[in-house]
Amino acid sequence: MNRCKFIEKFNKLRKSSSNSIDNIQIFDGFRKYMHVIRATEMDLKKILSAVNLSGKKTLVLLCGSAGDGKSHLLSYLKNSDTDHLLDGYSVFNDATESNAPDKTAVETLCKRLEDFNDDNIGKPGSNAIIAINLGVLSNFIESEWALNFSFLRKYVKSSNIMTSEVTNTTYVDNSNFQHISFSDYHMFSMDKGKITPDYIEALFEKIASNDEKNEFYAAYTDDCSVCPLGSQCPIRMNYKFLTDAKVRHYIALMLVKVILKDKEILTTRELLNYIYDIVVAPGFDYAKFYKSSATPSLFLKEFLNCIMPSLLFDNVDISAIMNKTRKYDPLLNRNEAEDDIAIEYYVSDDVTKTVKSIVDESAYSSILCDPSYADIINEDKTVKSKLFNVLIRIRDLMNDNGYEEMFLKYISDLYNYNIGKTPKLASLYSDIEDAVMRWCGNEDDDNICIDDSHKNFAIYEDIKFDPFLDNIPSPSSSEKIEKFLPYVVAEFKNGNDAPIHIDIDYSLYELIEKLKAGYVQTAEDRNNHADFISFISKILKTGSSNESITILSETGQKAKLEKTKFGTYKFEVVK
Structure with a gap:
C-alpha cells in the first residue's frame, strides 16, 4: 500500500491543489462544507440587497489580495446562497481573466467594465460584480485606459480603497459604484480589548x-x-x-x-x-x-x-x-x-x-x-x-498561557484607538513623549537635547507635546469590531493645519515601552525605525529653539539664551 487516502484528503488544502482556486460556475460539496460566514460576506450581502432595491445599474468591486477568499465568496453567492442576490448580475471571478492572451490585464479589465465607462454608464444595463486585486485596480485607474472611466476613478479615489484607511462599506446612495475590500477585514476580531x-x-x-x-x-x-x-x-x-x-x-x-x-x-x-x-x-x-x-x-x-x-x-x-x-x-x-x-x-x-x-x-x-x-x-x-x-x-x-504582558498592553491600546475611546489613549501619548525624551536625551527641566555634537556642551530646547485628537476614529456603537487598522495612529499639533503623525505598529510600540523604561537605543533600532526618527525630527521643529535654548556644559553648568521682544538676545547663567 503506497497511497494514503487520508493524506489525499488533506492535499485539497494545499495551494497547489485545484481546490484552492474557485470556479464561479461550481460550488461542490467540499467547498460548501468549508464555507465560513464572515463579516465580509454579511456586509456585501447588505450592499447587494440595497443595489437590487435601488434599480440603479451598479458595478460592485470586490477588492483584496490574492488568496483572501474573493473568488470563494463569489462562487458561494452565485451557486449556494439561498437569497439569490446575484441573479441577473454579470459575474467576473478574476479581473484579469481573459480568452485573449494577447491582451494585458489592464486591457482585459477595460473590456470587462465597458458598460460602466463614461459613455455607457448612463445607459440601461445589468449589474456587475468583479473580484479584483488592489494592485490591478491601482494599475487600471492610473493607466491611459482609465481616461474614459472618470466616474469610476473618482469613486475609487474618494472611497480611499487604495489607501490603508478602513473604508466605509455601507451602501452609497445614488452611486453606480459600490465596493467591499477584504483588506479592511481580519481573521480575528477585537472585543472589549481582547483578541478573538x-x-x-x-x-x-x-x-x-x-x-x-x-x-x-x-x-x-x-x-x-x-x-x-x-x-x-x-x-x-x-x-x-x-x-x-x-x-x-x-x-x-x-x-x-x-x-x-x-x-x-x-x-x-x-x-x-x-x-x-x-x-x-x-x-x-x-x-x-x-x-x-x-x-x-x-x-x-x-x-x-x-x-x-x-x-x-x-x-x-x-x-x-x-x-x-x-x-x-x-x-x-x-x-x-x-x-x-x-x-x-x-x-x-x-x-x-x-x-x-x-x-x-x-x-x-x-x-x-x-x-x-x-x-x-x-x-x-x-x-x-x-x-x-x-x-x-x-x-x-495543550495549556494555553495567552499572550505576554507587552502584547496584551498593545492590543488594549490598539482596541481603544480603533473603537474611539480617546480618554484611554492618554497614557500612550504620555509614553510617546517619554520615549522621544529618552531617544534624544533630556535635562532636569525635561528640555530635549537637539544638538550634542559639540565637545564641551549640548543644546536643549523646550517642547510642548500637544496631542491632536481630531482624527481618532469615532466612538463605536459596538464593543466588538471586525474592521480596524492593525496599528495605532498618534498625532501631535505642529502649529499649522497638518498634524505630525506616527503609525505605531507592535515593533515601534515595543521600542517606545522599552525607551520609557530606560532602554538606550542601538544602531539597529535607528536602522529599523526610520519612521520614528522622522517623527522626532518633525516634533523637534515645534520646540522653543527660535525663542529660547538651554546650554548645558559637560561640567554641569547651565545657561539660557532667550530672544527678547526687541529682537535681541539675553544670555543668563542659571546654574
Whole structure:
C-alpha cells in the first residue's frame, strides 16, 4: 500500500491543489462544507440587497489580495446562497481573466467594465460584480485606459480603497459604484480589548470537527482504521492532536501574533496550506515509514520528526508563515524555571515518568508512553534530546498561557484607538513623549537635547507635546469590531493645519515601552525605525529653539539664551 487516502484528503488544502482556486460556475460539496460566514460576506450581502432595491445599474468591486477568499465568496453567492442576490448580475471571478492572451490585464479589465465607462454608464444595463486585486485596480485607474472611466476613478479615489484607511462599506446612495475590500477585514476580531481569532478557529473547526459532512474526519475514522500503519501513523495522530480545541486555540493565537507583530499577510489560501503543513510531514512516504517501524530506534526518530510539535517549529522555508511562527517556539522562552526543567530532564537516568506526565492525555501517548520504547528514550541521546523539545512544545500547546504582558498592553491600546475611546489613549501619548525624551536625551527641566555634537556642551530646547485628537476614529456603537487598522495612529499639533503623525505598529510600540523604561537605543533600532526618527525630527521643529535654548556644559553648568521682544538676545547663567 503506497497511497494514503487520508493524506489525499488533506492535499485539497494545499495551494497547489485545484481546490484552492474557485470556479464561479461550481460550488461542490467540499467547498460548501468549508464555507465560513464572515463579516465580509454579511456586509456585501447588505450592499447587494440595497443595489437590487435601488434599480440603479451598479458595478460592485470586490477588492483584496490574492488568496483572501474573493473568488470563494463569489462562487458561494452565485451557486449556494439561498437569497439569490446575484441573479441577473454579470459575474467576473478574476479581473484579469481573459480568452485573449494577447491582451494585458489592464486591457482585459477595460473590456470587462465597458458598460460602466463614461459613455455607457448612463445607459440601461445589468449589474456587475468583479473580484479584483488592489494592485490591478491601482494599475487600471492610473493607466491611459482609465481616461474614459472618470466616474469610476473618482469613486475609487474618494472611497480611499487604495489607501490603508478602513473604508466605509455601507451602501452609497445614488452611486453606480459600490465596493467591499477584504483588506479592511481580519481573521480575528477585537472585543472589549481582547483578541478573538474567530475566523482562524472556525476554519480549524471545519477540518477537525466530528461532522458527518467532514471529509477529513470521515477519512480519519474509516480509512485510517483499516490502515496497517494506523496505530503508529504520525499523520493520523497529528489530526487527532488538532481535534483538541486547546491546541487549535494556541495555534490560532500564535498566528494572530504573526499578523500583528510580524505584519505578515495571512490569507485564507495561506491558512489552509499552513494547516496541511502542520499535519502532513514534508515528503512523508508511507512505505518508507512503514519499513522504519521494524527498527524501534529509527522509527522513534522518524516519528518525532513527523509529529505536529516538530512540524510547527522545526521546518525551515516550507512557507513564509512557518518561518515566522518559528519565532514563537516555546523552547525560546528561556528563564530560570525552564532551565531547571531542562537540567533535571537531561541528568535523569529515567525520564519515562516525566514523559507520561506531559503526553499521557495527548494524541501521541500510545507511542511515547509505550514501555517498549523506554530504553531507547533513556539511552539514545539523539532521541532523548529531540523528545525534550517535543515535550516542552506539547506542554504549552495543550495549556494555553495567552499572550505576554507587552502584547496584551498593545492590543488594549490598539482596541481603544480603533473603537474611539480617546480618554484611554492618554497614557500612550504620555509614553510617546517619554520615549522621544529618552531617544534624544533630556535635562532636569525635561528640555530635549537637539544638538550634542559639540565637545564641551549640548543644546536643549523646550517642547510642548500637544496631542491632536481630531482624527481618532469615532466612538463605536459596538464593543466588538471586525474592521480596524492593525496599528495605532498618534498625532501631535505642529502649529499649522497638518498634524505630525506616527503609525505605531507592535515593533515601534515595543521600542517606545522599552525607551520609557530606560532602554538606550542601538544602531539597529535607528536602522529599523526610520519612521520614528522622522517623527522626532518633525516634533523637534515645534520646540522653543527660535525663542529660547538651554546650554548645558559637560561640567554641569547651565545657561539660557532667550530672544527678547526687541529682537535681541539675553544670555543668563542659571546654574
